[in-house]
Amino acid sequence: MAPLRDCKAWQDAGLVLSTASNEACKLFDAVLTQYATWANDESLGGIEACLSKLKAADPNFTMGHVIANGLELIGTGNSVRLNKELDSAMRTMMMLSKSQPLTEREKLHVSALDMFASGRLPKACDLWEQILQSHPTDLLALKFSQDTYFYLGYHIQMRDSVARVYPFWTPDIPLSSYVKGYYSFGLVETNLFDRAEEVAREALAVSKTDAWSAHTIAHVHEMKAELKKGLEFMKETETNWKNSDVLACHNYWHWALYFIEKGEYEAALTIYDNHIAPRCLSSGSMLDIIDNSSMLYRLHLEGVKLGDRWKNILQLTKKHSRDHILLFNDVHILMSSLGAKDHKTTDELLTTLQELAKAPCEDHELSLAPSLGLPLCQAFVEFENGNCDKAVDLLYPIRYQLIQIGGSNAQRDVFSQLLIHAALNSKSQAKQNLARCLLRERDVMRPNSPMTERLIRKAIAVHSMA
Structure with a gap:
């Protein structure tokens, strides 16, 4: 790893930091490195420890406050609406930024975070883009x-x-291979699979412990239903990415998805019990919670008996049922309350979301609640209550808009699976017909998918009974 950068090194890189403390500059680099590489690095002391040392090295270092508050906010388990300490930390940052001479770049960082904190996510991105230009x-x-x-x-x-900054990230710049990894993921999410895999492998050739680039390749095999390749890749690379504590749970989730796709549910549950559930219990992070709920729900759709697993995850999700930070989080929290048959938590989640969605606000996520978040949540509730026709009526009209609630194509596939299952189990001939249409569409996108074949067989059986 490159040595941590002091004041002069940041200045030489054209990224001046307004502090006289070399220690603060180095700790800022240590935090940034761990955030960029998706891992708490013991040799650097871990993110939390570095953040507290950073504050101590220069309490008035504005960019120190920016990175600390940004990590709190962007971790998605937090918002200034819910967290008084974070709200106060944001106010401190704003005050500091007004009381000292900062570079234009640093001022834009402060403004972008201020936008993010008030829920104006697209506006925050515009400001970060301004910096990157x-x-x-x-x-x-x-x-x-x-x-x-x-x-x-x-x-x-x-x-x-x-892509716009890619040519500037020459190999001599610290962490440049990780930027390749970010690019590879943008490529896979826009269905440029071959190029995505090529760029991810270039990144892994520089740093084999790059868990995000490994994750891109997991996505490529998932989207192409290349199960043999996917399973081999995960097995071969496990030792490289399993210590990336931020992403390991998610990479194990991808590994388990291949088994669900194949219909090998016991193998999927073994990965769940050994790797996904324990990591989630110890981290409590929202990304891990989402992986847990999403995986159990997919198994539930496949008719797998899950024992007490829903109750265990509910212990973590229950306290977030009123948060409503991201709609994507909400729907995964809802999966767990439905799975555990906790009607009180389900009602609480829906009624508090309805209330928040009524008030006019600048919050991007809440503005999508009436048109997307609530119908999506309601579709899950109707399906669990056996009202499959109603679930299809809610889900089908919004299927192409659901990308707006975020997540990856692989993560949002659970919504497509729900729609197909609801249509298949519907009493209506027209909806059963819709299920067959959706399965043909899926078959073209992911040839040789065993899951699609299983569902097509079910559709034929339903049709012959009708």
Whole structure:
């Protein structure tokens, strides 16, 4: 790893930091490195420890506050509406930024975070892009915008944002191979599978522990239903990415998806019990919670008995049922309350979301609740209550808009699976016919998918009984 950069090194890189403390500059680099590489690095002391040392090294270092608050906000488990401490930390950052001479770039960082905190995510991205136009190697602006585009479902922007700065990231710049990894993911999400795999493999050739680039290749095999290749890749590379504590749970989730696709449910549950559930229990992170709920729900759609697993995940999700930070989080929290048959939590989630959605606000996510979030949540509820026709009526009209609630194509596939299952189990001939149409569409997109074949066989059986 390159040595951590002091004041002069940041200045030489064209990314001046307004602090006289070399220690603060190095700790800022340590935090940024761990955020960019998706791992708490013990040799650097871990993100939390580095953040507290960073604050101590220079309490008035505005960019120190920017990276600390940004990580809180962009971790998606937090918002200033819910967290008084975070709200106060944001106010401190705003005050500091007004009381000292900052560079134009630093001022834009402060404004972008202010926009993000008030729920104006697209506007925050515009400001990060403004930074990148004049400072293409500002990794913090790049990574914050990447994550935010992901939450917005802006996949083309996610790809093109990196493409615009890509030529500036020469191999001599610290972490340049990770930028390849970000680019590869934008490529896979815009269905440029071969190029995505090529770029991800270039990144892995530089750093084999790059868990995000490994994750891109997992997506490529998932989207093409290349199960043998996917399973071999995960097995061969496991030791390289399993210590990336931020992404390991998610990569295991991808591994388990191949088994669900194949109909090998016991193998999927083994990965769940050994790797996904324990990591989620210890981290409590929203990304891990989403993986847990999503995986169990897919198995539930396949008719797999899950025992107490829903109750265990509900212990983590229950306290977030009123948060409503991202609609994508909400629907995964809902899966767990439906799975555990906790009607109180289900009602609480829906009624509090309805209330928040009524008030006019600048919050991008809440503005999508009436047209997308609520019908999607309601479709899950109707399906669980056996009202398959109603579930299809809610889900089918919004299927092409669901990209706006964020997540990856692989993550949102659970909504497509729900729609197919609801249509298949519907009493209506027209909806059963729709199910067959959706399966033909799926078959063209993912040839040789065993899951599609299973569902087509079910559709034929339903048809012959009708």
